[in-house]
Amino acid sequence: MxxxxxxxxxxxxxxxxxxxxxxxxxxxxxxxxxxxxxxxxxxxxxxxxxxxxxxxxxxxxxxxxxxxxxxxxxxxxxxxxxxxxxxxxxxxxxxxxxxxxxxxxxxxxxxxxxxxxxxxxxxxxxxxxxxxxxxxxxxxxxxxxxxxxxxxDARGRYIHAIKMSLPDHIRLDGLKIVIDCANGAAYQVAPSALWELGAELITLGVTPDGKNINYKCGSTDVATLQETVVASGAHIGIALDGDADRLIIVDEKGRVVDGDQLMALIGSSWNRNGLLRGGGIVATVMSNLGLERFLKSQELTLIRSKVGDRYVLEEMKKGGFNVGGEQSGHMIMLDHGTTGDGTIAALQVLRELVDSGKPASEILHLFEPVPQLLKNVRYAGGMPLDNDKVKSVITEAEKELNGNGRLVIRASGTEPLIRVMAEGDNSDQIHQITERICNVVEEVAD
Incomplete structure (x- = not known):
């Protein structure tokens, strides 16, 4: 049904x-x-x-x-x-x-x-x-x-809970952090938790007016965060989305760090500290092949699920994993919560920043991503992926990749979009394949 x-x-x-x-x-x-x-x-x-x-x-x-x-x-x-x-x-x-x-x-x-x-x-x-x-x-x-x-008392309870996700010895004194709350749900609790832990804060996206949530701010638009981190000399930038269940990081040089790199950091850090369960992590089919190769070099496994944090969670429960997430920045850490939590994930990154004594740019780029391209094609109705022309162009692309890359083509579960993702070691080939598939999907979607 x-x-x-x-x-x-x-x-x-x-x-x-x-x-x-x-x-x-x-x-x-x-x-x-x-x-x-x-x-x-x-x-x-x-x-x-x-x-x-x-x-x-x-x-x-x-x-x-x-x-x-x-x-x-x-x-x-x-x-x-x-x-x-x-x-x-x-x-x-x-x-x-x-x-x-x-x-x-x-x-x-x-x-x-x-x-x-x-x-x-x-x-x-x-x-x-x-x-x-x-x-x-x-x-x-x-x-x-x-x-x-x-x-x-809801805010106080939650602030206490997220602070408890860090060991007692971890303090954020001396760290200058820029946090962008997307004018969303965490505009009060996330800055409060970081300030109480000792951080020096610069806040963005903390003046919601009912209409500015996610508007030119937050995890989907980090341009202002990047500029502010670099201009202020901050150690790191944190971007949450409207309901604060996802996280994107900006290092001190202004470079964006996505969920794949965050999972690599948290997974390897937890493994070193004897905290990781399941012998690896769970991510979706959209996560970069570079993450999979990095984890393999650490003798860790990557289990892939369907897109959606609920499916990540299902695989985590099934395999006894306690770390999972999505490239988009959803991070699930079952030791600290039952669903994606951008603020708790940020604290795990800050813990590694404190423990290592290294700059964010050094600890947050643990692997070189394989060239990956994701494009969205909007459609008005129907089932474009059931069209014979679309099926044919996808089959041809898979033959062309010949096992040296991946295709993930799916309908969005939240918007009328067909998401076309291709990745492989040859960047030109990936661009050509993606464009070819998108053109055919657009043709049949009109």
Whole structure:
């Protein structure tokens, strides 16, 4: 059975357009509440959000949905996605909800759901909730309607939790750090945690106005961060996205460090310190071949999953791994959380910076990436990847690579895009192949 509402990371889309309407949000609350109301205890859901304007509307609709089926609601306001996962588990809630469209512009929004264990829901759970969306809600009796209240200590709890991810001896005194919070969910908690650990801070993207989330800032646009790091003589730059579950780093020379290099650093560092489990790390099919070769040189393995941090997590659980992530900057460290956490990942990088005494440019470029090109082709509808012309050009490209590279062509789970990625040792060949495939996809997508 194919899901109609849930993508690779919850439900997402332009607000006030199906499915991101207040009406659907209320129904999601009712359906998810129905699925998680089990037993006779008072049921509780924790709801957080990022800073986009539509968060108020979606939050109120979800509160109405959950309370109408008998669930109490705890509202924590603007908080990172991993904070909602943590609070859902630590507060013994039956469900956690994050209202966010992550790195998307403010016009979009989304709903991410977490179970009582703090992990994102399984495909099975999401399908069950979708089934309830088409049925009449099971409304609570008047005396059983849920209550809603705001929880004022959420920020303090999360700041304490992320600081505890570092050993006691690690302090950030003497480090000048530029942090860009994308005018998003972490605009208060991430700078507070770094400051409390002793860092000298320069902050960017910490003045949200409802419409500037991810706009020319954060992990998807690091130009200002690069300029600020170099101009200020900072030791490192940290960029989070709108809901702070992903991380991109800029070294002291202004060079961008992606998730693959971060996984190489964290994986090898944890391995040296006897912390790494599973004999390697988990990444997606999009991670660079250079990462795989580096890990092999360290006698570590790389397990690849489908794109999406939930699939990374599935492979981590299956193989007993405690480090995994995506090239885009999602970092999952199961010793410290149940989902991607950009701030905790940044602290692991800063720990290595402190312990090594070396500059960021030296510790953060552990391998030479294989030439890799990723292009997106937007389409209006249909299934371009099922077209015979597209299948044919992909087959020809695979023959041309002849085992000396990789192709990953897939439909995005969050946007109407076909993502075309090619990598190999011959840069010219990779560019030609990518262009050829994109041209054919564009042709059939018109």
């Amino acid at each position: 194919t899901k109609k509402f849930f993508g690779t990371d919850g439900i997402r889309g332009p607000t006030n357009q199906h499915p991101m309407t207040a009406e659907i949000a209320m129904k999601v609350g009712q359906a998810a509440g129905r699925h998680f109301v089990r037993g006779e205890h008072r049921h509780r859901v924790v709801i957080g959000k990022d800073t986009r304007l539509s968060g108020y509307m979606m939050e109120n609709a979800l509160v109405a949905g959950f309370t109408s089926v008998g669930m109490d609601v705890v509202q924590v306001g603007p908080m990172p996605t991993p904070a909602v996962a943590l609070l859902a588990r630590s507060m013994r809630a039956d469900l956690g909800v994050m209202i966010s469209a992550s790195h998307n512009p403010y016009q979009d929004n989304g709903i991410k759901l977490f179970g009582p264990d703090g992990f994102k829901l399984s495909d099975e759970d999401e399908l069950k909730i979708e089934g309830y969306l088409s049925e009449d809600a099971r409304l609570a009796q008047a005396e059983d309607i849920g209550r809603a209240k705001r929880f004022e």
